[in-house]
Amino acid sequence: QVQLVESGGGLVQAGGSLRLSCAASGRTFNTLAFGWFRQAPGKEREFVAAISYSGGSTYYADSVTGRFTISRDNAKNTLYLQMNSPKPDDTAVYYCAAASLAPWAPRQGAGYEYWGRGTQVIVSS
Numbered sequence: 001q002v003q004l005v006e007s008g009g010g011l012v013q014a015g016g017s018l019r020l021s022c023a024a025s026g027r028t029f030n031t032l033a034f035g036w037f038r039q040a041p042g043k044e045r046e047f048v049a050a051i052s053y054s055g056g057s058t059y060y061a062d063s064v065t066g067r068f069t070i071s072r073d074n075a076k077n078t079l080y081l082q083m084n085s086p087k088p089d090d091t092a093v094y095y096c097a098a099a100s101l102a103p104w105a106p107r108q109g110a111g112y113e114y115w116g117r118g119t120q121v122i123v124s125s
Contacts, residue, residue, distance in 0.1 A: 015086075024098060033098070036094060048060070095116055
């Protein structure tokens with residue numbers, strides 16, 4: 001089993017910055033690929049960003065490309081999402097997800113076996 005715990009959410013002004021973290025335990029970190037997803041009130045969960053097992057490949061939703069950066073620190077067993085210039089539309093609960101199986105479909109939530117409980121991000125205008 002893999003346990004994922006997100007942190008770093010909160011209230012941020014539009015145009016500011018925020019960094020989300022996801023601490024993983026229960027499995028060797030570099031055998032996992034990771035993704036960030038989000039869900040706003042009344043909306044479906046959507047893909048935000050993903051990073052491969054080695055960290056060599058990253059993937060982003062069009063809506064966050066150029067503003068958000070996903071990264072991983074294998075020494076600290078931690079995943080990050082750096083959110084720069086957030087917009088009110090980025091307000092959502094952000095979830096960290098991990099995948100151990102191949103093939104891995106980074107943009108598909110169904111491809112992830114493990115999920116955190118989420119952290120709330122509110123972007124004020």
